[in-house]
Amino acid sequence: MYDLAGADENRRFSPYCWRIRMALAHKGLDVECMPWRFTEKDKIKFSGQERVPVLLDGNNTVADSWEIAKYLETAYPDSASLKLEHGEILFIKFWAETVLHPEMLQLLVLDIHDNLTPEDQSYFRESREKLLGKPLEEVVANRQNRLPRLQKLLTPLRSTLSKQEYLSGGTPGFSDYIVFGAFQWARCISAISLLNDDDIVYGWRDKMLNMHGGLALRAVGYPV
Numbered sequence: 001m002y003d004l005a006g007a008d009e010n011r012r013f014s015p016y017c018w019r020i021r022m023a024l025a026h027k028g029l030d031v032e033c034m035p036w037r038f039t040e041k042d043k044i045k046f047s048g049q050e051r052v053p054v055l056l057d058g059n060n061t062v063a064d065s066w067e068i069a070k071y072l073e074t075a076y077p078d079s080a081s082l083k084l085e086h087g088e089i090l091f092i093k094f095w096a097e098t099v100l101h102p103e104m105l106q107l108l109v110l111d112i113h114d115n116l117t118p119e120d121q122s123y124f125r126e127s128r129e130k131l132l133g134k135p136l137e138e139v140v141a142n143r144q145n146r147l148p149r150l151q152k153l154l155t156p157l158r159s160t161l162s163k164q165e166y167l168s169g170g171t172p173g174f175s176d177y178i179v180f181g182a183f184q185w186a187r188c189i190s191a192i193s194l195l196n197d198d199d200i201v202y203g204w205r206d207k208m209l210n211m212h213g214g215l216a217l218r219a220v221g222y223p224v
C-alpha cells in the first residue's frame, strides 16, 4: 500500500490510509506500507489517479479507501467483516469527510505543513492556501478558540457511543475506522489535544488505539 509520509518517512498521517491500515488488520491481512509524498504523483500514476491510499494485491490495483474496503470484503469474504452492507455507513463516510475533516484541517494545517519534506511543503502550502483562502498561519491563529466547535460537532458520536460500544454496534467495523482515521491523523501530526479524558469519545479512541496489537498506538505521533 502507498501510504502518505512526512519528512520522517515513519510519520504516516493520512486519515484515509489509516482507515485502510485498520481494515487490513481487522481482516488479519499483512501489508507493507510504502512511504509516499504529496509531490510523488508519478509513483502512483499507474493507479489512474493522484491520491493515496493505493493498494496493490497480487495483480490487482485499487485506489480510494472506500473502493479498497469494498474490494477487501469481496476478495477476503472469510475473514472478519468490515460491516459495509448497511447503506448508512455512507453517511458516516460523508460526515467524516465533509464535516469532521474540514474542521480538523483548520486546527492541524500548519502542523501538517511543518512535518513535510521541503518539496511537499511548497506544494501543500500553495494548494491548501488556495483551498482555505488565507495563509496557513492565519488559519491556525487562536486555534484553541475553535476547539468548542469541534466538541459540539462530536455530539452525535458521543450519543451513539453512549448506547453501544462501537459505531458499528457491539464490535468494530469500517464506520469506526473511518472516524478513527480522523483522530489518528491529528495524533500523528500534531501535539494539540482534541479530546478530554473524561469524554466517551476519548475512551472509544483509546480502545481503537489499542486494538489489533496496538497498531495505531505504536505509530509515530504525539501522546495526546
Ligand SMILES: N[C@@H](CCC(=O)N[C@@H](CS)C(=O)NCC(=O)O)C(=O)O
Residues within 6 Å of the ligand: 004, 014, 015, 016, 017, 038, 050, 051, 052, 053, 063, 064, 065, 066
Ligand atoms: N477519496 C479518497 C481521498 C484520498 C485522499 O484525499 N488522500 C490524500 C492524503 S490524506 C491525498 O492523497 N492527497 C493528495 C493531494 O492532496 O495532492 C479516498 O477515500 O481514498
